Amino acid sequence: MSEYTLRVIGHVESVLAERAAAPRQPDEGAPDAWLVFDDCYAPALDGLVPGADVLLFTWLDRTDRDTLTVHPRGEAARPRAGVFATRSPDRPNPIGLHEVHILAVAGTRVHVRNLEALDATPILDIKPLLTPDR
C-alpha cells in the first residue's frame, strides 16, 4: 500500500489569513489561535487541560507537494537543500508540527498561544510532549 487517507479532525481559527503574512517560527510573532475540533472527537480531548504544552499536527494545505529542494528560509543566497533537511512547508507530505501551550479549553474548542498556522488549516492530531509515563 503506498497511500493512506488522513481524516481531518478539526480546523485552526486564526487572524493569520495568508501564507505571506505567516511567521516562519512561532517565536517570530505568531498570534494566539483556537483549535476547533469536530464534535465527534470530544471524547479524545479528555485530559487536555489549560497550562499543558502539547504537540499539534496540522496539514499545511496551501503548499506545493512536488518540491524536493529549497533555499532555506527562501533566501536565494543560501545553497539549495533537500526539503527533509529543512522546515520548508513545501514537501511531499506537508505535515505541520507545532509545540503549543494550552490557554483554555471550552468544549471542543482549545485556545493556544503563539500558533504560526493559517486560518482554516486542517488539524490532524494532538500529542503530549514526550514524557516517560504517557
Add this chain to the structure above:
Amino acid sequence: MSEYTLRVIGHVESVLAERAAAPRQPDEGAPDAWLVFDDCYAPALDGLVPGADVLLFTWLDRTDRDTLTVHPRGEAARPRAGVFATRSPDRPNPIGLHEVHILAVAGTRVHVRNLEALDATPILDIKPLLTPDR
C-alpha cells in the same frame, strides 16, 4: 475538504516485527534501524548527514483508527484518557513521531539509532529539530 492523501516516501527496516514486541518509547530498548527511501526522493535527502538529530514521521499502519479513549500505556488500573492526551498509537490519524540520531547515510538508505517503529512501517517525512535558522 475533509480528507487528504498521504504519499508513502519509504519504509523502515527493523528487527522489530510485531507490535507486542515494540518498546513504547525509544529509551526502552529500541534497536537501530534503516530508513529506506524511494529513489525519487533522493534530492530531498540532500543535507541529511551522520551525527544529525532529526524528527521522523511515520504512519503506524497496524493500529485502530476508531479508538478515542485508552488506559494510558495499556494499564487497566489507570483511568481512561482521550487519545489526544496520550501517546497511544491507536488514534484517528496514527502519525508516529520519532526523534532519531543519524548514524550513516548510504544513498537513499539512512541508518538511525534507537527506533521503536516496526519493520515495514511507512515513512511520511523527516524534519530537522526546531532551530531558528532553518
